[in-house]
Amino acid sequence: MSKPLFITFEGPEGAGKTTIIKRVEEELNRRDVSFICTREPGGIDIAEQIRSVILHPQNTSMDGRTEALLYAAARRQHLAEKVFPALQNGKHVLCDRFIDSSLAYQGFARDLGIDEVYSINRFATEDRMPDLTIYFDLSPEVGLSRIDDNTDREKNRLDLEKLDFHKKVQEGYRRVISMFPERIVKVNAEQSIEAVYQDVICILEENFQI
Numbered sequence: 001m002s003k004p005l006f007i008t009f010e011g012p013e014g015a016g017k018t019t020i021i022k023r024v025e026e027e028l029n030r031r032d033v034s035f036i037c038t039r040e041p042g043g044i045d046i047a048e049q050i051r052s053v054i055l056h057p058q059n060t061s062m063d064g065r066t067e068a069l070l071y072a073a074a075r076r077q078h079l080a081e082k083v084f085p086a087l088q089n090g091k092h093v094l095c096d097r098f099i100d101s102s103l104a105y106q107g108f109a110r111d112l113g114i115d116e117v118y119s120i121n122r123f124a125t126e127d128r129m130p131d132l133t134i135y136f137d138l139s140p141e142v143g144l145s146r147i148d149d150n151t152d153r154e155k156n157r158l159d160l161e162k163l164d165f166h167k168k169v170q171e172g173y174r175r176v177i178s179m180f181p182e183r184i185v186k187v188n189a190e191q192s193i194e195a196v197y198q199d200v201i202c203i204l205e206e207n208f209q210i
């Protein structure tokens with residue numbers, strides 16, 4: 001059995017991560033790969049409860065450091081309860097968002113400092129970084145217009161931030177990618193769903209025997 005891998009998916013709002021992860025999940029099931037799919041913030045009960053506090057549209061008075069600490073707390077519990085046990089049991093873990101979201105959104109877009117936010121997250125994660133991160137590259141304008149068009153999806157507190165905030169998130173991700181070029185691979189997420197899916201499958205096949 002190959003070493004179980006921790007693979008994360010990152011990108012701005014409406015990037016298409018959920019859509020593509022669902023298709024990858026179906027394909028990996030067809031190939032009989034042992035894996036789990038999960039998400040942040042959330043994935044387990046305690047972290048989903050923290051998610052609802054962080055993302056509740058009425059919690060507009062939340063302080064930026066509180067927000068960063070809540071994401072890190074949700075991350076810790078999710079790792080301890082779900083991600084670490086799955087990896088120990090030989091399962092690959094595919095996770096929708098992880099530490100890079102905190103570095104881009106809280107570290108850069110909220111002006112808390114990428115290094116400062118990285119530091120609290122190193123404590124939360126015991127320095128467990130992903131083996132591979134696939135970054136869905138698209139402009140905030142395209143991402144936001146996709147979620148505007150998606151009437152099934154309720155807007156959360158971060159979706160409701162102004163365009164300038166989402167532009168800063170994009171710049172934050174650029175900086176994070178330059179910090180970890182060996183780990184983070186970009187896909188052009190402005191292509192059709194099929195083309196993005198093919199790119200993602202190629203990256204997974206190239207990097208690992210799956």
Ligand SMILES: Nc1ncnc2c1ncn2[C@@H]1O[C@H](COP(=O)(O)OP(=O)(O)OP(=O)(O)O)[C@@H](O)[C@H]1O
Binds near residue numbers: 015
């Ligand atoms: N490549 C694509 N082209 C056009 N529309 C897309 C594409 N990928 C996803 N969409 C649509 O965009 C919307 C957002 O997609 P999805 O929920 O998968 O994104 P996400 O990255 O999970 O978003 P978020 O992180 O904001 O929840 C959905 O309505 C989805 O059908």
Ligand SMILES: Cc1cn([C@H]2C[C@H](O)[C@@H](COP(=O)(O)O)O2)c(=O)[nH]c1=O
Binds near residue numbers: 039102
């Ligand atoms: C993990 C993480 C997430 N965020 C933000 C990014 C999104 O706006 C929401 C999560 O919503 P999604 O529909 O599940 O993508 O939370 C963040 O700011 N910091 C983080 O660490």
